Amino acid sequence: MVRVAEVVPETADAVSIVFEENELLPAYRPGQYLTLRVPSDLTGSVARCYSLASSPHSGEPARVIVKRTASGYASNWLCDNLAAGAEIEIKPPAGVFTPKSLEHDLLLFAGGSGITPALSIAKSVLLAGTGSIDLFYANRDEASVIAADELKALEQRFPERLSVRHWLESLQGLPHPDVLRRMIDSAPTRQAFVCGPAPFMDAVRSAWTASGRLHSEIHMEVFTSLSGDPFAERVPAPAAAADAETVPTEVELEGEVHTIEWPKGVTLVDHLLSVGIEVPYMCRDGDCGTCIATCTEGSVEMVGNNLLEEEDIANGDVLTCQLMCVGDSPVKVVY
Numbered sequence: 590m591v592r593v594a595e596v597v598p599e600t601a602d603a604v605s606i607v608f609e610e611n612e613l614l615p616a617y618r619p620g621q622y623l624t625l626r627v628p629s630d631l632t633g634s635v636a637r638c639y640s641l642a643s644s645p646h647s648g649e650p651a652r653v654i655v656k657r658t659a660s661g662y663a664s665n666w667l668c669d670n671l672a673a674g675a676e677i678e679i680k681p682p683a684g685v686f687t688p689k690s691l692e693h694d695l696l697l698f699a700g701g702s703g704i705t706p707a708l709s710i711a712k713s714v715l716l717a718g719t720g721s722i723d724l725f726y727a728n729r730d731e732a733s734v735i736a737a738d739e740l741k742a743l744e745q746r747f748p749e750r751l752s753v754r755h756w757l758e759s760l761q762g763l764p765h766p767d768v769l770r771r772m773i774d775s776a777p778t779r780q781a782f783v784c785g786p787a788p789f790m791d792a793v794r795s796a797w798t799a800s801g802r803l804h805s806e807i808h809m810e811v812f813t814s815l816s817g818d819p820f821a822e823r824v825p826a827p828a829a830a831a832d833a834e835t836v837p838t839e840v841e842l843e844g845e846v847h848t849i850e851w852p853k854g855v856t857l858v859d860h861l862l863s864v865g866i867e868v869p870y871m872c873r874d875g876d877c878g879t880c881i882a883t884c885t886e887g888s889v890e891m892v893g894n895n896l897l898e899e900e901d902i903a904n905g906d907v908l909t910c911q912l913m914c915v916g917d918s919p920v921k922v923v924y
């Protein structure tokens with residue numbers, strides 16, 4: 590359980606939830622998220638992910654921003670019920686939407702509540718790194734801009750390294766592809782981090798592709814609701830039969846190469862955990878993207894996928910919690 594230090598209104602339909610210090614909130618990486626357990630009379634609880642808007646390099650307390658989803662259950666419950674002193678169960682920080690280095694210049698594209706991980710990344714680069722940030726930030730109208738004052742203060746403090754381009758649909762319509770293209774073309778060596786509503790992310794992805802930029806240099810965080818409950822006690826995955834066929838597999842994780850025999854019929858995450866290799870995962874239902882990796886060799890298939898687009902799959906991206914080996918040729922997976 591973590592205790593809420595305060596709940597601060599951000600806009601008419603979004604609040605910041607600030608947490609007290611807690612061992613469940615250890616060092617996190619900018620762009621990562623927490624999973625909150627929201628009580629429900631109907632189902633006992635539901636689990637929802639919220640990106641940390643705070644920076645691990647600023648000394649500020651950990652904070653998430655929750656925006657109400659029209660007729661959504663958990664977001665409205667959190668906005669209506671949490672107050673200073675409340676306690677809530679969380680899963681520790683997770684997620685791979687995080688820059689490899691704070692020394693590189695970055696392009697950030699945020700739409701609405703998609704600003705939360707972008708804010709954490711921007712603050713971290715500015716405060717603890719040397720990189721510069723160009724942020725494109727789209728919102729419905731001026732009143733719905735989350736963290737407007739915080740961004741203004743950062744721009745004043747880092748005028749040479751942070752540029753924020755606000756885009757208001759009420760005045761300018763949907764973000765224009767030419768505007769996105771110009772921003773991408775003006776920074777040919779920068780990687781991009783994108784988070785926002787699906788049409789916004791599609792528009793940025795199309796502009797990226799049209800600019801001829803590499804798929805591996807654009808990082809997308811999709812805000813979906815988990816379908817399962819990572820807080821529930823998990824039935825252990827059935828162990829592979831002793832005579833199960835296996836495929837020789839190399840798994841590269843944080844620079845280390847693990848060579849394993851991967852049994853058919855068992856997902857890669859389940860197998861790696863069963864042999865004591867700590868891989869990143871959260872939902873294990875193909876919803877959150879925490880277990881994403883790239884398959885560079887061999888034949889594999891996903892038994893479920895609620896996240897990856899055709900283009901991601903064509904690029905070799907895989908959700909390893911859903912990944913099974915098929916065929917006989919050796920497999921290589923890089924996290």
Ligand SMILES: Cc1cc2nc3c(=O)[nH]c(=O)nc-3n(C[C@H](O)[C@H](O)[C@H](O)COP(=O)(O)OP(=O)(O)OC[C@H]3O[C@@H](n4cnc5c(N)ncnc54)[C@H](O)[C@@H]3O)c2cc1C
Nearest residue numbers: 629631637638639640655656661662663664705812813814
């Ligand atoms: C990595 C990640 C990061 C994210 N970061 C953020 C963030 O920073 N800020 C943000 O605002 N959002 C974020 N999200 C999205 C967030 O997790 C939720 O998807 C969002 O808040 C909508 O959840 P909701 O329950 O309100 O809406 P929905 O999921 O649309 O709620 C409807 C669902 O709730 C069920 N339901 C309805 N009533 C009940 C009930 N009484 N009991 C149980 N179930 C019920 C319905 O069956 C339906 O499935 C993130 C998501 C991910 C994956």
Ligand code: FES
Nearest residue numbers: 871873877878910
């Ligand atoms: S752990 Fe969530 S998609 Fe694999």
